[in-house]
Amino acid sequence: MTIELLTTLENLKAIWMMGGSAAERAPAAWREVVQQDPYPELALLALSGQAIQYALRPVSGVKLQTAPPIPRLRLPTPPDPVRQQIRNLDRVAKLSDPQMSGVIQLLASRGYAVHPLDYLPKQINQLPDFYAPWEAWDRAESPRGRASGAAELTAENWDDWMPADRRAALSVLRSQQPALARQLITEKASSLAAEERLRVLELLAIGLNSEDRTALEGFVDDRSGKVRILVQQYLARIGVVKDDPADLGEYAAFFSVGKRLLKRGLKITANPLKTDAQKKRRAELAAKLSLQGLVQGLKLPGEAELISGWEHGDAQASDDLVRMVAATGSEVAAALLAERLPELEGLSVEAFQLLFDRLGKASRRGLLPRVLENDGPRFTAALTCCQGMFGEVSWTKLKSLGALKALLKLCSEEAASKPVEQETLREGLYALGLLADQAAAEELLRAFTEKKLFASDPMLGILKLNACLPPGGTL
Amino acid sequence: MSLTISKITELAPDQESLNAANKLLKPGKWHSLTKQCDLVWGECQGSGANPYRTVFDNSNAGYKCTCPSRKFPCKHVLALMWMYVEDARPFADGEAPGWVSDWLGRRKSSDGGSAKTNPNKSSGGPKSLIAAQLTEPEKQLDPAAEAKRKAAAEKRSQSTQQSVAAGLEELQQWLGDQLRGGLAAFLNDPTPRCRTIAARLVDAKAQAMASRLDELPSRLLQVSSERRLDALLQELGRVVLLCRAWATGPNDPELARLVGSTETRESLLGLTEAPRASSTWEVVGEQVATRRDGLVSQATWLLNLEGEPRFAVLLDYFPASLGKRGSTFAIGEQFPADLVYYPARYPLRAVIAGRKTTDSSEQRERAWPTADAQPLETYREALEQAPWLGEVPLLLPSGRIAQAGSSYWWQAADQSLALPLVGRPAREIAGLTMQQTAGLWDGVSLTLLSGQSDWGRWSYDH
Numbered sequence: 001m002t003i004e005l006l007t008t009l010e011n012l013k014a015i016w017m018m019g020g021s022a023a024e025r026a027p028a029a030w031r032e033v034v035q036q037d038p039y040p041e042l043a044l045l046a047l048s049g050q051a052i053q054y055a056l057r058p059v060s061g062v063k064l065q066t067a068p069p070i071p072r073l074r075l076p077t078p079p080d081p082v083r084q085q086i087r088n089l090d091r092v093a094k095l096s097d098p099q100m101s102g103v104i105q106l107l108a109s110r111g112y113a114v115h116p117l118d119y120l121p122k123q124i125n126q127l128p129d130f131y132a133p134w135e136a137w138d139r140a141e142s143p144r145g146r147a148s149g150a151a152e153l154t155a156e157n158w159d160d161w162m163p164a165d166r167r168a169a170l171s172v173l174r175s176q177q178p179a180l181a182r183q184l185i186t187e188k189a190s191s192l193a194a195e196e197r198l199r200v201l202e203l204l205a206i207g208l209n210s211e212d213r214t215a216l217e218g219f220v221d222d223r224s225g226k227v228r229i230l231v232q233q234y235l236a237r238i239g240v241v242k243d244d245p246a247d248l249g250e251y252a253a254f255f256s257v258g259k260r261l262l263k264r265g266l267k268i269t270a271n272p273l274k275t276d277a278q279k280k281r282r283a284e285l286a287a288k289l290s291l292q293g294l295v296q297g298l299k300l301p302g303e304a305e306l307i308s309g310w311e312h313g314d315a316q317a318s319d320d321l322v323r324m325v326a327a328t329g330s331e332v333a334a335a336l337l338a339e340r341l342p343e344l345e346g347l348s349v350e351a352f353q354l355l356f357d358r359l360g361k362a363s364r365r366g367l368l369p370r371v372l373e374n375d376g377p378r379f380t381a382a383l384t385c386c387q388g389m390f391g392e393v394s395w396t397k398l399k400s401l402g403a404l405k406a407l408l409k410l411c412s413e414e415a416a417s418k419p420v421e422q423e424t425l426r427e428g429l430y431a432l433g434l435l436a437d438q439a440a441a442e443e444l445l446r447a448f449t450e451k452k453l454f455a456s457d458p459m460l461g462i463l464k465l466n467a468c469l470p471p472g473g474t475l
Numbered sequence: 476m477s478l479t480i481s482k483i484t485e486l487a488p489d490q491e492s493l494n495a496a497n498k499l500l501k502p503g504k505w506h507s508l509t510k511q512c513d514l515v516w517g518e519c520q521g522s523g524a525n526p527y528r529t530v531f532d533n534s535n536a537g538y539k540c541t542c543p544s545r546k547f548p549c550k551h552v553l554a555l556m557w558m559y560v561e562d563a564r565p566f567a568d569g570e571a572p573g574w575v576s577d578w579l580g581r582r583k584s585s586d587g588g589s590a591k592t593n594p595n596k597s598s599g600g601p602k603s604l605i606a607a608q609l610t611e612p613e614k615q616l617d618p619a620a621e622a623k624r625k626a627a628a629e630k631r632s633q634s635t636q637q638s639v640a641a642g643l644e645e646l647q648q649w650l651g652d653q654l655r656g657g658l659a660a661f662l663n664d665p666t667p668r669c670r671t672i673a674a675r676l677v678d679a680k681a682q683a684m685a686s687r688l689d690e691l692p693s694r695l696l697q698v699s700s701e702r703r704l705d706a707l708l709q710e711l712g713r714v715v716l717l718c719r720a721w722a723t724g725p726n727d728p729e730l731a732r733l734v735g736s737t738e739t740r741e742s743l744l745g746l747t748e749a750p751r752a753s754s755t756w757e758v759v760g761e762q763v764a765t766r767r768d769g770l771v772s773q774a775t776w777l778l779n780l781e782g783e784p785r786f787a788v789l790l791d792y793f794p795a796s797l798g799k800r801g802s803t804f805a806i807g808e809q810f811p812a813d814l815v816y817y818p819a820r821y822p823l824r825a826v827i828a829g830r831k832t833t834d835s836s837e838q839r840e841r842a843w844p845t846a847d848a849q850p851l852e853t854y855r856e857a858l859e860q861a862p863w864l865g866e867v868p869l870l871l872p873s874g875r876i877a878q879a880g881s882s883y884w885w886q887a888a889d890q891s892l893a894l895p896l897v898g899r900p901a902r903e904i905a906g907l908t909m910q911q912t913a914g915l916w917d918g919v920s921l922t923l924l925s926g927q928s929d930w931g932r933w934s935y936d937h
Contacts, residue, residue: 013704019657041654042647042715049712052705053918054858057851058895064877064886070906070930084573092577117933120903137906454512456571456579 005055012048070116071133075473077115078107085465086118093458095430097122102383102434103462104128106390110438111472125164128388129171130475135164158188163196167203174206186215194224201230208331210238236290236328243293251285252297254278254317257309266309268298270317279316286320290328303333307340315346322347326354334358338367341381342374349380356384364389372397377406377424379431386435391466395440398432407432411451426459433462441466477513477533483556484602486536488546492553493607499554502565506830508558509569515559516575518803519551522740524789524826525775525803529555530575539578541803543793557604573805635680636725639735642679643718646672646688650711662703665692670767684734687714689767697897698920699882706919713863720863729819733863740826743815750816751828755780755841756787758804759913760924760934771795775804776868776924777814777825778913780841786868786913787814787825806925806934809841820861823868843927846872846911851892854916866915866922874912876905885912885921894921904933 008027015022023031023040030047037043078086089095089103100121104114108128114121116134121127124135153161153169161169174181182204189200201219204212212234219231232242258267273279291303300306307325312318322344325337338359341352356364364385372393375381386392398404407428415421432444441463448463449455487493499519502508506518506526516530521542529551531538538552548556559566571579649672653661661668669688676685691710698706721730732738743749760776770792779785804810811831816822847853850869857867873888876896883900886893888908897920904923912926925934 013708016654016708017657017659017704019655019660021655039647039651042650045650045654045708046712046715046719049709050716050858050862053709053712054855058702058705058919060879060882060884060893060895062879064879064884064893066875066877066886067902067905069875069908070903088573088576092573115930116903116906117930120901138902454514454571454579456511456514456576458576458579 002056005051009048009051009056012044016045068137071137073113073133074130074475075108075111075113078112078469078472082112082465082469083115083118085461085468086114088458089461089465090119093461099430101126102390102430103465105388106434106462106466107469109389109391110469111474112469129168132162132164132168136162139164153184155184155187158184167199170200170203171206174203178207178209179211182212182215186218189219194227197222198224198226198230201227204234208234208237213238213240216240233290233327236292237330239292239330241290241293241296243289247285247289248293248297251282251289251294254282254285255298257298257300260309266300266305267311268300268306268309269311270314272314283316283320286324289324291324291330291333292328294324303330304336307333307336310340312344315344318344318346319348319351322351322355326351326358329358331358335363338363339370341367342370349384352381353384356387361389365392368393369397372401372403375401375403377403377410378427379403379435380427382435383431390434391469392437393435393440394437395443398436398440399443403428404432408447408451411448411453413452429459430462433460433466436463436466438467438469478531478536478556478560480557480560480604482536483553483560484604486548486556487553487602488548490602490606492546492548492550493602493604495550496553496557497604497607499550500558502558504554505558508555508566510559510563510566511569511571514571514575514579515555515566516571517555519554520827520830521551523791523793524740524824525773525791526827526830527551528574528803530578531556532579533559543797545794545797574802635735638680639725640722642676642681643684643721643734645675645679646681646684647715647718649675650715653711658704658707662695662707665695673767681734682736683732684714684717686766686768693767699895702895702919706917709918710865713865717863729817729861732817738817743817743826744828746815746818749818750822751813752779752785752787752816752825753811753813754782754785755809755811756814757809757841757843758806759786760915761802761804761806762922765795769795773802775802776913776915778843778868778870780809780844782844784844784847784870786823787816788823788868789826790824807932821857821864821867843911844870846870848872850916854918866917868924869914869916871909871912871914871926874909876900876907876909878905885909885914885923896920897922900935904935907933909933 004027008030011025012022015025021041023034023044026034026044030044034040034043034047077083086103086107090100095103100119101123104119104121104127107114108130113130124131124138127134153166153173158166170181170184173184185200185204189197192200204216216231216235217240219227220235222228222231235242254271254273256269256271258269259265260267273282289297291306295303295306298306300309310318310321322337322341325333329337334355338355341347341355359367368382368385371381371385372379382393407425409415410421410425410428415425429448433441436444445455445460445463445467448460453460484493487496499505504519506520508517509515513532513534514530515533516528518526518528520526523543525541527540527542529538529540529542529549531548531552538548538556540549540551542549542551544550653668669691673685673689676682676688691707694710695703695706717730717733720727721734724730728738738746756777757780758775759778760774762774762776763771765771771794773791773793775789775791777787777789779787813828813830814825815828816825847870850871853869854867857864871885871887874885875888877884877886877893883896883898883905884893885896894914894916900923907926907928907930910927910929913924915922915924923935925932
């Protein structure tokens with residue numbers, strides 16, 4: 001009966017699509033009914049419409065495929081009241097995606113994963129490692145079984161792992177058994193696509209040392225330009241200089257090395273430049289040379305002497321130095337230069353970020369008090385310093401800061417009508433919300449509401465989230 | 476700077492507004508009255524299906540109300556201010572809800588938090604709160620004048636029915652023309668054709684039928700191209716059925732509403748035969764759409780949480796020129812209320828007659844009722860009662876979102892049923908295992924509203 005009905009309807013539809021009367025072509029039983037109507041064609045139309053609605057339903061001509069279910073992560077999702085705060089940050093305060101990334105980092109620091117129905121980031125591959133299952137889900141990779149009994153990554157089960165999970169496992173292995181991780185990377189990275197190969201090779205930065213030299217040199221002629229640049233930088237970090245001697249000589253000539261008059265040590269000063277062409281050339285050379293190369297070019301004993309003797313006068317030259325150290329300096333050089341950052345006024349945020357990415361959490365925690373002292377009311381430097389360690393700064397460290405006092409002044413009625421001040425207040429509150437520990441967040445809320453900000457002001461959203469976010473799980 | 480009586484008088488656009496505000500000074504008119512620091516807010520049941528949400532800032536007289544009034548401030552804002560200034564004691568302390576924070580956030584980002592200036596210059600003429608409080612003497616009923624008024628109303632009603640009848644006759648001729656000319660040509664360019672007949676129907680006082688035709692092109696665009704002809708045939712068929720049904724019973728309230736205009740909230744509440752339901756309801760969906768006639772429609776879908784699944788829809792319309800209006804309810808919100816349905820063979824549209832206040836000990840979250848094992852049977856039963864129904868709300872059992880090429884479907888967990896979806900669901904919804912889903916089925920495609928899943932409650936943004 002269904003086939004007959006479908007055939008009838010297809011015939012009627014064909015006539016009506018072209019235009020014309022279908023009543024005569026209807027089945028006898030239908031014709032008998034509609035011909036009694038003053039408008040037989042409309043009666044047939046009503047009958048057909050009802051048949052489609054009542055007797056039929058659409059079916060897919062192609063097999064239906066369901067997406068993999070969203071996997072659970074190792075950390076729990078936040079309690080319900082906190083989840084509402086997160087939804088408000090996304091939908092009411094309308095934080096941008098980079099800002100929501102900061103919120104996700106705060107949740108992670110406190111032991112939570114974001115609930116996917118509250119906020120699902122567009123760039124899942126830029127989240128903490130434990131989100132790796134979501135990255136795989138987002139790429140619609142079907143969860144293939146791992147080799148039986150394989151809780152660990154090996155050369156044999158390498159292809160059984162989803163890329164995001166594999167990188168997370170390799171990261172852990174590199175921390176615990178760096179030689180084994182290096183061996184795996186050497187064996188397997190060449191067979192990966194360029195982007196994935198780059199991400200796997202980046203893991204060699206964990207505990208990079210001279211024993212990684214051979215592995216790195218195996219990729220010096222890689223077909224991917226990004227891989228070649230990365231490998232050169234890592235080799236430079238372990239003291240393998242491959243800079244062009246002529247370029248080094250030219251770059252070194254932009255600087256003067258002298259002795260300090262009052263205290264011991266050398267003094268390295270950027271020579272004044274007269275033309276834009278000179279500035280451009282110096283910047284070009286800085287981008288392709290290594291720190292160790294510059295040390296050799298200036299005939300200095302070592303990286304430490306260069307960094308401790310650096311005289312800050314030319315902001316661009318200092319910026320170039322910071323980028324050079326971030327890309328090619330050793331761990332020691334990076335830590336030494338980080339100590340001097342508060343003196344280097346005029347640095348770009350990007351250079352600052354690049355250098356801090358090189359520092360471990362212990363180093364950054366050590367630097368934080370000085371960073372906070374010298375930071376502005378937007379707490380930009382402190383945010384950079386605390387990446388991956390949000391939600392730790394105590395009230396003791398915050399309460400006397402000049403930046404905090406400046407921010408509190410922006411709650412005045414006078415400042416309320418000035419867009420720049422309001423933007424500073426918004427960004428400063430955002431930063432404090434991420435930086436403060438739970439007790440400090442409560443104190444900050446009190447301080448700002450005493451200054452006449454409404455407790456329900458969306459600008460206080462992150463502080464409120466922080467203050468009501470108890471410790472969650474552990475990885 | 477706190478509000479005062481003289482400031483409120485100054486703010487009011489005219490004496491008429493103060494008179495109207497005076498009628499709202501009874502606490503019974505307000506479901507809730509709350510304050511936090513300088514923020515004061517409340518919910519007032521107006522003539523619409525949804526209560527109006529009103530807030531003002533006592534420090535700078537900024538305000539907002541969700542009612543469609545074109546007067547600023549509206550009578551709800553004036554009444555709220557007036558009640559607060561006269562006696563703040565009935566206002567409970569509370570944490571500002573999301574819609575208040577939302578308003579505050581938008582104020583701060585748009586005008587730096589400065590006091591909202593009154594965009595309407597008040598009309599000339601004195602204004603006085605005292606004058607507003609004077610009660611008008613009751614008008615004495617004149618039997619002769621009353622009889623004359625009734626006769627005139629009856630005559631107008633008959634004239635309207637004749638006009639509508641002529642309009643529906645013209646509509647049926649237009650339908651025949653579309654069939655003769657070919658539906659391929661219609662589907663190629665439906666908008667001007669539907670506009671023309673809609674305008675004729677408005678002239679014939681068949682406003683609801685006019686809107687139905689006017690909105691048809693946009694509804695067809697939401698359907699995939701391979702199902703568009705079926706959707707068109709169904710809808711035109713429903714229009715024919717409505718025309719015929721109306722012709723046999725023009726005084727039937729449901730048919731009069733579907734063809735002409737809707738009865739007022741007051742008249743509905745006074746109708747003893749209007750179905751009533753007292754229960755705990757959950758908001759399972761909201762649809763906001765801007766129509767071609769310049770109105771915005773706001774449909775709030777409710778699910779009954781006590782007993783068998785039963786749905787209701789609260790429908791409001793307001794001018795698009797008033798800008799974005801915040802939602803009265805949040806999806807997932809549960810509240811006890813008495814609903815009155817507009818009389819219909821398959822009652823769906825309703826208004827809230829009264830809401831009950833519950834204390835916190837009663838505010839446990841209730842589970843949804845058991846879903847239909849055979850959801851399409853529920854749909855067919857609805858059609859048997861009212862064959863002109865477009866969308867019917869269904870409570871679907873366990874299922875997943877599935878994909879076939881570029882189309883998306885809801886598929887039952889046992890794969891016994893699959894229904895094509897309107898649009899593409901968000902990727903996180905595609906990753907859910909849905910335990911129960913509330914959606915609207917129209918015979919061609921399913922519009923998702925919200926549901927319960929392995930990750931908790933989810934809702935679909937429309």
